[in-house]
Amino acid sequence: MHKAIITLTKGGLQLGLKLHGEMADSVLYVHRKFEIEGRGIQKIHGPMKEFVGEIFHQYQCLIFIMAAGIVVRTIAPHIQDKKWDPAVIVLDEKGKNVISLLSGHMGRANGYTLEIAQLLGANPVITTASDVNEKIAVDTLAMALDCSIENFRDATRVTAHIVNGERVGMISHIPVEVALPENMVLIDEEQAVQEKFAGLIYITEKRIDPKIAWDYVVLRPKNIILGIGCKRGKSKEEIMDAILDTLHALGVAEASIKHIATVDVKKDEPGLLEAAQALGVPLVSVAREALKAVEDEFEGSDFVRKSIGVGSVCEPAAFLTSSGGIWLQRKTIHNGITIAVLREGGNPYGNHCGRHQL
Structure with a gap:
């Protein structure tokens, strides 16, 4: 209830x-x-x-x-x-x-x-001022797009600019199918530097360090899937080190992880469970039969096949638990831990947003 x-x-x-x-x-x-x-x-x-x-x-x-x-x-x-x-x-x-x-x-x-x-x-x-003035608050936008807000104080400042009718730019790496008020405009990174705005909204899984004078807020979409396979007994610390090293190398924020995907025989692996808990994301397991059906499309290992009955884990697990997307990283080995990173959606650097007016 x-x-x-x-x-x-x-x-x-x-x-x-x-x-x-x-x-x-x-x-x-x-x-x-x-x-x-x-x-x-x-x-x-x-x-x-x-x-x-x-x-x-x-x-x-x-x-x-x-x-x-x-x-x-x-x-x-x-x-x-x-x-x-x-x-x-x-x-x-x-x-x-x-x-x-x-x-x-x-x-x-x-x-x-x-x-x-x-x-x-x-x-x-x-x-609420944004509703009374037919504007959209940053937290409302985040909910509509299923994003998390990186800093709520930043969100409050940018929302104030929106409500006051000031010009606010939005750079998004995901589609935005939400009605926007007239003072919110979809822009690219070049416009963010060349034009004048009271505030900016970034919607991206990428880590950013904008060199701008305007107030800004970052919204994190849940669009990153980590496919992980590991040897039995790998600790939470070892798995977290592998995950964080991978994300750092890709320039991807932890807050955008949607879930960790693995094979069913690893669903009770303590290190994986504890790592998922530490990140605050689900651990999603895929049946070996499902992985076998697509394993020919991915790089496999005879050793893994002899151990668990299927030759590839991280890539097909990520693929099968996604709605499609692009690979940010294919299978990579970190000290007995394999990681693949899939980004749901299309080209992460294009501006896919449609423009809708109130």
Whole structure:
């Protein structure tokens, strides 16, 4: 369940039941005085602040049907950071207004607010400056493109330029199929130096060190797949050294790693598991039968074939767990560890972005 609907009054209960009936991924929490049962309906026990503290990070979205002041006082002790706080939405008992209160962008509260308002025929209340001015915030752009933000302070500065209507350039190595306001323009590296901008947005897996006077922010797409094979017993430190050396040589940022791919017999290899955990990415295993079906297309090893029944691991594992792309590095050996690096998508140095206006 992704959403929690919380209500304390009889009027709120009726609206809560309506929302709960329309939202299959919701749990409805009601005051313990109400004699009501049903699937996904639970009672609130104990003081409200303690209850909210218990569920605050259990759900992606908290929907309160009560006064906004009560909600503010209740959630205040539990707010930590917009990068992981849940969306918080407030509705009045009559369902006239739906208010995006917390985590409008990163938590998708603004999006949830619009969905609920449409569902109820209500008035959506959204106060974030970028939305009010029909602009796009950097964090919203990052979410739309499935990118991570390298530095949130940089993102705040560049978003301020966008909201203020100042000219912001965007250099992207992935397609950008998002509506952009008039003051955001897609450019190349040469324009970034020759023309004047209030801020720049880089969307790339490449490590960069721009020599510019403007504020800038870097967004990291998850488009790098590491195919890895290794001898049994390789430690996390050895595997991490091989990965980091490889990425450094290629000029690729760790934040753009989508996953590590390997053969099924290595899915429980401690060093690989620990390396994936350290990088915060999944370890994806591929069945040997699947690798055998394509191994003739890749460089193989008789020794590996005798050991595990298939002659090639790193390249076919990366290939089979991707949606297609280009090789940044073919099979390379690092002290008993083989690594191949595949970049999903097309030419990383072209500007593939289409221009869309609001």
